Amino acid sequence: MTDLSLTILPESPNHAQLIERLHERTFGPGRFVLSAYRLREHIDHINALSFTAWIGTLLVGSVRQLPILVGDTPALLLGPLTVEPPFRARGVGRALLDRALADAREQGHKLILLVGDEPYYSRVGFKKIPKGRVTMPGPVDAHRLLVMELADGAFDGVSGPIRPDWSKARTA
Template identity: 60%
Template sequence: MLSRAGTAMNDLTFTIRQETAADAEAIERLHERTFGPGRFARTAFRIREKVGHRIDLSFTARVGTLMVGSIWQCSITIGETPALFLGPVTIEPAFRGRGIGQELIRRSLEEATKLGHRLCVLVGDEPYYGKLGFKLIEKKRVTMQGPVDPARLLIYELEPGAFEGVAGVIRPDWNGIGVIG
């Protein structure tokens, strides 16, 4: 378990722990409150629904016993290269801006590195995720089936140089559960 205190202005102690099967209902309710029914139409959701998320790389954040955040990762390929797809990162609206999302991301990336993964992709805003080391992917180098703003397609190298020479379409990796790329 990992605990972090928030900023001096908003002191907050929260705990990060690996997701368990018992968390499923609370996470689904958190997703409903945060993203609403429109989440099912997003291209990123379409990829995740095909393979499910990896519970070994998914975490929750709690303030006391209240779940206030969640992060998922799932297995994908970029062309023929195995990778991870990060998201959604979901934070209860009243707890946003307190560092919980960043800590969930750090923890999930640390665990992915320990397990030998090399690349992680997400669809998000570069000003926020860039602070954590994500970089914008050059236009047309990597694509997704479905509408995605190329200015929001980001990559994180869990191993330096892992993205060199990688290009292609992002697809769900049905064989990637437990497979190290």
Template identity: 65%
Template sequence: MSELALTILSETADDAQAIERLHERTFGPGRYARTAFRIREGRSHALDLSFTARIGTLLVGSVRLTPICIGDTPALLLGPLTVEPPFRSRGIGRTLIERALRDAKAKGHKLVVLVGDEPFYGKIGFKRVPKGQMKMPGPVDPGRLLVNELVPGAAEGVKGLIRPDWEDSVPSS
């Protein structure tokens, strides 16, 4: 079987329904109870930092970044990252993350956090958050709370509760 060409594209508003169906298939209804989902709930992800993976016209993966704060420090929350099961273990997730991180860094962002498996995300530059430095507002295994410093040393001295980005949550007048 020949390899099919993968295309990474910026997410558009037109992708929302297909991405939601992908999330339903890969995460199921339990996704709504997860702490990271609760932080993102009712907030807009950064469309300019969110990407889709396609093979031809078929959407096979998606990654989103959402503005958050850690204490008073602006940061981004990575996720959800999802890839259709038949297309996993082909580097699509890693390619999506690398693109999102590269664009976030180019736009001046310094920190990205996520809840995930260190063996996978560690290969992309994420490391475990030191105990007690950052806290999610709900149950999360502290060993799965990871940070990527887009700027070396950016996490030094950053501590506190991870919460939705204040400016994003303030209604405009």
């Protein structure tokens, strides 16, 4: 990313429409049937742990994290992580990921889960969750369920359904 002047900022409510358009362009309408999106239906992501990537005034990427429970254990669900296609493979996604993980650790979170590509996310420490240890609402490829411990041993003994942390749900 030597040729980009990239700025990573915490997401603000003012970014919502720009980010939604970015998701629409990069993931298309099929994104709403994905298991991870089902978890996002009633739980807001945490702005202080969600970030945007900018080159000047151009939004080029976004990452969000939302509060979940795995069984009864609090965790974060990372995603979606998205980058405008012309800016992929230039370090934008990695910069967003590094910031999201660092801030989650700094704020005392112990576990982050995601549904994603293991070869990409393993570079920062995510590992496959053993098949059958956790479940998500709706269909999900078990090989794409990944976890990162932000504290040693944080995933020891953790299992069960992944569900929204309703204590953080928005009110209708």
